[in-house]
Amino acid sequence: GENVEQHPSTLSVQEGDSAVIKCTYSDSASNYFPWYKQELGKRPQLIIDIRSNVGEKKDQRIAVTLNKTAKHFSLHITETQPEDSAVYFCAALRGYGQNFVFGPGTRLSVLP
């Protein structure tokens, strides 16, 4: 089955710097890759997603890149702000009606 690894497990950056979180997946049939943000004590929220027919997607300060050949995808946050501090989860989906597999999460701390 699918296995998703996520690195780093913790990340501290200075406010205004960029943050990059990387995920790798094992199943080459996976074709949908969402990213979720979970603030302390709150529910996960989708922040961006990408499908396998697209190499990059951007939404303001957040971007996701996908390398299908290498089976990895990355979340890029530019001009980080303290409110970006949260746990970020990546996930991979193999297809319609299939199992969602999540990475273990990255705890991002943005230091003022």
Add this chain to the structure above:
Amino acid sequence: DSGVTQTPKHLITATGQRVTLRCSPRSGDLSVYWYQQSLDQGLQFLIQYYNGEERAKGNILERFSAQQFPDLHSELNLSSLELGDSALYFCASSGGGSTYNEQFFGPGTRLTVL
């Protein structure tokens, strides 16, 4: 507020017991998903229902079962509870049957098994 509601918020019970968690999806959403999040752990996808039928199955134990009713609310039943079942259980909903649709999470039910 995502529009997804879950009850109860907290549940404390003993090993060997059985509990039922309830989820009401956003108005109009036909899909319901259940997730388990253990302390400081990631999200484990348990199961998805679409318009009353099971659509996808993840790492759901045999002691756990779920269903989606005609009014589209869903229940997750956990039986023969063990200490390791203590976790935050999230329900999410989305508009269609496709798992590619954005999922909106409820606030979660925190289960503590003593």
